[in-house]
Amino acid sequence: MLNQKTFEQQHKQTWAELDECLTALEATRLFRKRKTDSAHHLPTLYANLCQHHAIALSRGYSHTLVDTLHAQINRAHHQLYRYQGNWLARTMRFIGGGFAAAVRKEAKLFGIACLLFFGTALVAGSFAAYSEDIAELILGGRTKFNIEQMYEPNTFDIRPANMEDASSFYMFGFYIANNIGIDFRVFASGIVFGIGSVFFLLLNGVSIGAAAGHLSAIGYVDTFWGFVAGHSAPELLALCISGTAGLMLGRALISPGQQSRALALLRNAQAAVPLVLGAGLMTLVAAFIEAYWSPLEFALPIKVAVGLLIWVVFGAYLLFAGRAK
């Protein structure tokens, strides 16, 4: 039988070669150049290394040698099995239709989420429009006062004069942080058997609906609907989509089907990721519209028309993008 020193001597070169190859692969990161020459050898070198490790183990070579080989196997394994696709193309494919297809796949849950959100919004809105007391009850006195002040037609100006651009940018940042954060939270809270997501959907539905109903009732139609029309489509749809993702987590725990709950959770979470990320992107678009388009002063019909157009665009995107012809 080969003794350890001879064994080490024999394979030293292979190990050094692998080490070099791994160092090259590890050094370069995001914008990695295609180092095909060294990467080509990796599978062969890896297979050799695994064999050497097995031999070392079965022949009972010293633990330091076995451990060294094991550490190298780990490194090579990591390089061999990590995702190495073209991330830009992947992102573009995702936006170009993968996202819409993922949403359509969960059409039923998306419907439930929409029903939860828009349904409560409608109900709360009509109640709030019907009676101011109910609006105050739902919104709370302070919030009601604040939004009334904000959309007061005579003083309505979202952006302070003379620094529209800076304030638009500030609002852009604020909408990103606040609204996308809400989307992500709605998703995460779905892990509590879906209750969290349902709760957030209802909560948002009630408060948004009540505000809309109340403001329409007291005649602030121009200011409120004019401001809101543009960004409503991406923002509200994104909220419902992240709610769908949260409901998927809940579904995995409540009715896992023919698999264990752990496995169902794993698979559902995996499938929910495109929805969450897509919802984030949609909210980003919404934040942009909200910060740069919505405050512009145009007549209500124009604004509503543009808003409807955006609704149609997003609706068509969700319905048709990425569909096999």
Added chain:
Amino acid sequence: MLQFAVAGPLVRGWAWIVDVIIRFCLLMLIVFLFSDLLSNQEAELFIAGILIIVQFVLAWLYTSLYEGLTGATPGKKMFGLKVIHENATPLTGSGAVIRNFLRAIDGLPVLNAVGLICMLIDNRFRRIGDLAAGTVVVYQDKRPHHSAEKAAQATSPPASLTKEDRQAIVDFAERSIFLSKDRQLELANLLKHHMKDESDPVATLKGWADWIMGGQYNAQSKDI
């Protein structure tokens, strides 16, 4: 056969604290960068916008991006940790997103209390995010340094040593530099009655180890 040691709540907690500090420093850095500009109201708004965006990115995307791309945040790297899937494959992007977005739940109500309790209950120290993403946090293999002590003379061990026995003897020789002289003697004494020459069991044992490692080969080359 890949093997990993799973990392527990304490070391992960410290890695998390380091990450929090790093993020805080980054945010402070931006504040310092722009602090001179805070005279003008317009500038203030602009900077506030930047700060909000940076804060959002640091809060939600910092960990996901780092873990998705390299498998570990800077804090984890500092403590020699990395995140992998339960089937030992490297962490994928969606895995990173799931486990880090669910920190919104693990972080409740303060200081990751839910995650901590979940980790203490689970047998692989997984928090809720790990359970949903199918991931574990493990220690990165450190490459052990190779250092067998040179024996005076390679001598042949008894022929009937098994594979495991030979391995134990080699390990003894390699680890002996970390052991006190007396402990070495004591360990060697356990095999004393198998030695022909009982005067210096430690040296004999190291001689055996050298022989097993390939000392025979060396001895020959020395003779030549």
Added chain:
Amino acid sequence: MADIEKLSVLPRPRSSWQAIDAGFSLARAHYGSLLLLWLGFSIPLFALTASLQFFLEWHYTIFVWWWFKPLYELPLLFFLSKALFSEHTSLLQAWNSARKKIGLLLCTYLSISRLSNARTMSYGVVFLENATFKQRGPRMSVLSRAKTRVTTLLLSCLHIEYLIAYLAILLLILFFPGIVSEFDISEWFLAGADDYPHWLLLSILFGTFLAAALVAPFYVAAGFLLYINRRMELEAWDIEHRFRKIGNRSSLTGSRLSSTVSVSAAIVLVAMSCASMTLSSSALAQQNQNQNQNQNRNTLPDKNQSRMLINEILESDDFGGEKIKKFPRLKDKDDEDEEESEQDDDSPAFEKFRDSIGAIASSFKIILWMAIIAFIALALYTAFRFRDVIKTPRRSPARSSHEDAQSHPLTTHLPADIAKAAREALQNDESRMALSLLFRGALRSVMTQYDMSIKRSATEADCKSAVSSVASKQQKQSFERLIKHWQQEAYANTNQPTDVVEKLIEEWTHTFSSKTNKNSSVPQQ
């Protein structure tokens, strides 16, 4: 009797972090017992100190109770030291062993060493090795030469404890909003302790108690494993484990049988720690004297020798040199450097920047718009470019799932004249082959005739139902009969009699063959 073979924790070199993790695992495995053990001593003392409240301020009573923490932890140590070797100790035994050591506890951890940061780790030295006062210092310094992270452990557990206590109080406030409404939370911080309302005092007391109880098992176990880990490392337990196996064999030339028989030799916890004995004293051996007296006496050096040894070890490379760094590095040097360099920057550039801030903000707007437009263009382009990629994977499974007579594996590669081929096979005594030909031929003929396609993975039953949905009654009956015989032949392994098969071939020519011949030219065109 502690047997190294029965260690419940694998003896291998571990880092301190891993040792702490192993401690946590051990604590979880025995959590119920450990919690009860801890409560056993702490509840009476808690009651006692709580009654002190009549004489003392409340925070003094908490302090008194807190001071006696090592007392509650001691039974856990004895329990764990047995559990480590997979031995069961009853709670009573553990309490009893702890009770016997109360005297020692009073002059160590309940007085001078109460504030030691390495408390749970050094329990092992004091109570398991029975080191004397003088030996403890050097022994501990040997154990803590490597990074042991005891302080980190202490700090972490302390904070976890506070966190739990805080949460408990918060929970109480949540559940009983009635009492709380009278009390302004901000007063909690401003008011002196004397002004605390009664319920708050009570909740602080119980919160502290609960938190300490929940954390103690983990803290003690982690400290204990840190102690054991250092000894495993210093004394190479894993190697000893394997050497003993070799040594236990009566002779190395002997058979394998002897090695399996003699594992039972008494290897005691104390016996394993020979280095500790060489370093400390034989006092350790008292504990289990009767068991290992003969085994290890000859290897014990005397006290003077051991003192020299300590010095020798301290001077050796492995132990000397570096000071222990107690805290992880919290801040990147680079960060600091950058900050400094930024501050050193001279201000004119900044002033310029400040002046142009409005311009920057508007250009930012333009950039954003451009980014959006570019983004949409890119998206459209990509959607256009990848249309095939998006489409193809969807289509291919659809195509592959249903196949017609030309592509289905069952019906391709068949001879043109099935009946003739089947007869030949039958003459060669291959009734199975004949039946297979007939079955597949019939399927082909039906599929071609009615332009039918079936799944690639279709079973016989699938074929039957597919055929019966389109074919004529005669064909259907004949096909069913065919399938029945084919299944008996192929799956039940019963040879079908020749005459039956011949009859089937006759029938086949009747029902399927003419049409096959007629239609076979159609798909070829």
